Amino acid sequence: MSAFLVTFRRDLALMWGGGGVLAPLGFFLGATMLVPLAMGPERALLQSAGPPLVWIAAALAVLATLERLFQADLEDGSLEQMLLSRAPLEVLVLAKGLALWCVVGLPLALAGAPAAIALQAPVERIGVIVVSLWLGMAAFIGVGLVGAAVTAGVKRGGVLIALIVLPFFAPPIIFGSAVAAGEQVGPALAILTGCALAALALGPIAAAAALRLQAE
Amino acid sequence: MSAARPFQDKPALRVDGLSIARGGRVLFKDMSFEASAGEYVELRGANGAGKTSLLRALAGFLKPRAGRIEFDGEEEPGLALHFIGHTNGLKPNLSARAHIMYWAGLFGAPHGWDIPLQSVGLAGMSERLTRTLSQGQARRLALTRLLVAPRKLWLLDEPAAALDDAGRAMVGELVAAHCKHGGIVVAAVHEPLGPTPSHVLTVGS
Numbered sequence: 001m002s003a004f005l006v007t008f009r010r011d012l013a014l015m016w017g018g019g020g021v022l023a024p025l026g027f028f029l030g031a032t033m034l035v036p037l038a039m040g041p042e043r044a045l046l047q048s049a050g051p052p053l054v055w056i057a058a059a060l061a062v063l064a065t066l067e068r069l070f071q072a073d074l075e076d077g078s079l080e081q082m083l084l085s086r087a088p089l090e091v092l093v094l095a096k097g098l099a100l101w102c103v104v105g106l107p108l109a110l111a112g113a114p115a116a117i118a119l120q121a122p123v124e125r126i127g128v129i130v131v132s133l134w135l136g137m138a139a140f141i142g143v144g145l146v147g148a149a150v151t152a153g154v155k156r157g158g159v160l161i162a163l164i165v166l167p168f169f170a171p172p173i174i175f176g177s178a179v180a181a182g183e184q185v186g187p188a189l190a191i192l193t194g195c196a197l198a199a200l201a202l203g204p205i206a207a208a209a210a211l212r213l214q215a216e
Numbered sequence: 217m218s219a220a221r222p223f224q225d226k227p228a229l230r231v232d233g234l235s236i237a238r239g240g241r242v243l244f245k246d247m248s249f250e251a252s253a254g255e256y257v258e259l260r261g262a263n264g265a266g267k268t269s270l271l272r273a274l275a276g277f278l279k280p281r282a283g284r285i286e287f288d289g290e291e292e293p294g295l296a297l298h299f300i301g302h303t304n305g306l307k308p309n310l311s312a313r314a315h316i317m318y319w320a321g322l323f324g325a326p327h328g329w330d331i332p333l334q335s336v337g338l339a340g341m342s343e344r345l346t347r348t349l350s351q352g353q354a355r356r357l358a359l360t361r362l363l364v365a366p367r368k369l370w371l372l373d374e375p376a377a378a379l380d381d382a383g384r385a386m387v388g389e390l391v392a393a394h395c396k397h398g399g400i401v402v403a404a405v406h407e408p409l410g411p412t413p414s415h416v417l418t419v420g421s
Contacts, residue, residue: 002285005346006321017309046278077303080277085322215277 003087004095011099021107022028024061028108029100032115034209050119051180055173057115058108058133059166062140065104066161069096069145070152079152079215093204097145105137107117116180125182132179132189135196139172140165142199149207151216171195228252229274229400236269236284243269244420247283251402253380254395255414259404265420267404268302271371274402275299287369297369298323302377304358308347312338312357315346316364323365332360337386351378362390370394372403385410 001009015021035053044139073079082092112133116126147165151157172195180186228250235245242306243266251257259267272278274285277299287293301306306315316332319325335340336356355378362370370391388410391401392395395411403409404419 001317001321003322003324004320006318010307010314010318012311013314014307072307075303076307077301077305078307080275080299080301080303081319081322083277084275084295084297084299086324087322216272216279 003085004091007082007087007092007095008099008200010097012103014050015099015103020065021104024104025066025111027064027109028057028061029111029115031060033118036118036120046120048181050116050121051177052173054112054115054121054129054180055136055176058112058136058176059140059169059173061108062104062137063158063162063165065100065160066144066148066155066165067151069100069148070207070214071148071157074152074211074214079211083212083215089208090204093145093149093207093211094200096206097200101138101141104167105134105141109134109137115123121180122182125180128177128185128189129180132192135189135192136176138196139192139199140169140204142196144200145167145203145207146210149210149214151210168199228288229402230255230284230286231274231363232284232286234270234273234285236266236273236278237281238266238269243283243285245282245293247419251400253400254411255400255401256395256411257400257415257417258408258413259402259417259419260406261404261419267419268373269297269312270419271301271373271402271404274369275371282332296367297371297392298362298365298367299371299373300358300361300372300375304354305361306346306354306357309345311327311343311345312349315344316356316360317340319361319364323361323367325365332363333357335363335390336360337382343347352360352380352383356383356386359387359390362363362394365370368399370399370401374404374406376405376407376409 014041032054035050036046039049082089085092109130112130113126116129121129143165147161150164153162172192175188175191179185230250232248234247236243259270261267269278275297287296295308305314312333333342336359338353338356346357376387391409392411394401
């Protein structure tokens with residue numbers, strides 16, 4: 001089996017087995033379900049304020065998963081083994097990112113459906129909201145790889161990760177919110193796809209460069 | 217016990233004028249040595265002398281301040297070496313078998329996963345989660361990396377740490393077998409592993 005596949009499978013098993021999805025999923029659902037309680041049941045208000053709040057909750061939920069992504073590998077010596085692999089480190093970093101996308105990104109995107117219903121989004125828009133969230137998760141994780149790699153050697157680096165990646169979370173949040181609000185859905189979805197592809201293509205390269213420095 | 221077949225070509229490690237600094241402090245400078253196929257180089261020195269840094273530089277993890285490292289004419293020999301450091305590279309919630317399968321994929325291994333476990337005295341423990349292993353058993357599991365995929369150069373940093381006498385002897389046998397098959401071993405040790413070293417380098421003197 002290839003180095004990419006074994007890394008993907010190992011991280012999938014570690015994240016799933018370690019219950020890595022529960023905390024971000026619980027946070028996302030809790031945060032989005034609290035919004036109608038706090039703002040009241042007025043439909044127009046929820047429909048205008050709901051989409052950005054869903055996306056901000058999703059971004060913060062992903063942030064919570066990033067801190068230990070490479071830190072554990074650095075501490076237990078796994079990173080050294082990855083550096084000696086026959087596959088480039090960039091490929092292995094991509095495999096870890098894709099595993100996170102599957103274990104955390106997919107459940108969070110699916111949880112977008114009940115969140116959208118709670119925020120009184122039109123039923124016919126729920127499908128596209130889920131798809132846009134899934135794409136947005138890829139963009140968040142691609143960027144998040146860099147923040148996680150840069151702070152891998154920093155104890156309690158969660159705040160630092162937020163400072164590094166949150167500015168780059170803005171485009172997916174803006175265009176994802178537009179999709180959720182039903183504004184310019186086609187172009188916004190296309191730009192969101194572009195953000196996801198760019199983040200997944202460039203994130204592993206930058207993250208691998210940062211990890212090589214961390215290994216020193 | 218090591219690679220079943222001898223290495224076809226004759227590897228050579230060449231270190232020339234190596235200087236390494238950590239945190240602004242020069243650990244050693246102008247170190248030069250060579251090792252040929254079948255040779256075992258033992259690194260000795262006090263704590264903090266730079267043995268680990270030297271091994272990490274040989275592995276390509278640490279950039280030296282000056283000097284040149286070559287293995288088989290390559291300046292980046294990452295694909296030709298195994299590195300066993302202070303940490304074992306184990307995940308507490310994965311089984312021994314899952315680790316070996318992972319390393320087999322990572323390093324491109326031809327072996328079945330059960331062979332290395334038998335070789336390090338962990339037969340029958342393939343489904344044990346590594347968090348249930350003792351320190352010594354975890355170290356033995358880490359050492360299976362050396363056997364999963366044959367690589368010419370082994371860089372070992374206190375490989376017998378946490379091992380009992382039988383474990384230490386097992387490491388000595390692994391080293392001897394690897395050298396017999398034409399590989400090169402560079403190991404930092406505080407107590408001799410058993411095989412007679414071809415060279416003894418005292419780091420930091």
